[in-house]
Amino acid sequence: AAKKDKVSKKLIKELAPCKAILEDLECHDDAWPFLLPVNTKQFPTYKKIIKCPMDLSTIKKRLQDMYYKSREEFCTDVRQIFNNCETFNEDDSPVGKAGHCMRQFFEARWNDLCTS
Numbered sequence: 001a002a003k004k005d006k007v008s009k010k011l012i013k014e015l016a017p018c019k020a021i022l023e024d025l026e027c028h029d030d031a032w033p034f035l036l037p038v039n040t041k042q043f044p045t046y047k048k049i050i051k052c053p054m055d056l057s058t059i060k061k062r063l064q065d066m067y068y069k070s071r072e073e074f075c076t077d078v079r080q081i082f083n084n085c086e087t088f089n090e091d092d093s094p095v096g097k098a099g100h101c102m103r104q105f106f107e108a109r110w111n112d113l114c115t116s
């Protein structure tokens with residue numbers, strides 16, 4: 001039991017900063033296209049083109065449900081949002097631009113974390 005507690009304590013320490021980063025992403029001015037899963041009725045081709053949909057509300061739920069076993073898993077899901085955005089949206093579209101901006105914001109916060 002002691003070993004398990006040590007692991008879970010480590011995990012909480014690892015993932016606490018992820019929760020803070022997620023909150024900053026959610027309240028960013030350019031977060032609006034990424035807050036909820038893309039509505040596939042509104043965008044019928046989305047399901048066909050994007051194999052791993054991801055959004056900030058899904059990541060928030062996964063954090064709350066202790067779904068992530070490491071910081072890296074959290075980081076991979078966040079990057080999935082922006083990779084999907086680049087796949088589906090033109091770079092100079094409003095959503096495409098928001099995606100590039102949000103990715104830049106995230107990667108800077110992620111680097112702070114890894115070098116702190």
Ligand SMILES: Cc1ncccc1N[C@@H](C)c1ccc2c(c1)OCCCO2
Binds near residue numbers: 033034038085089
């Ligand atoms: C991230 C992403 N990738 C591809 C398609 C959509 C989205 N996001 C959704 C939330 C969205 C973005 C822009 C929208 C939109 C909905 O409502 C229809 C009207 C036009 O404006």
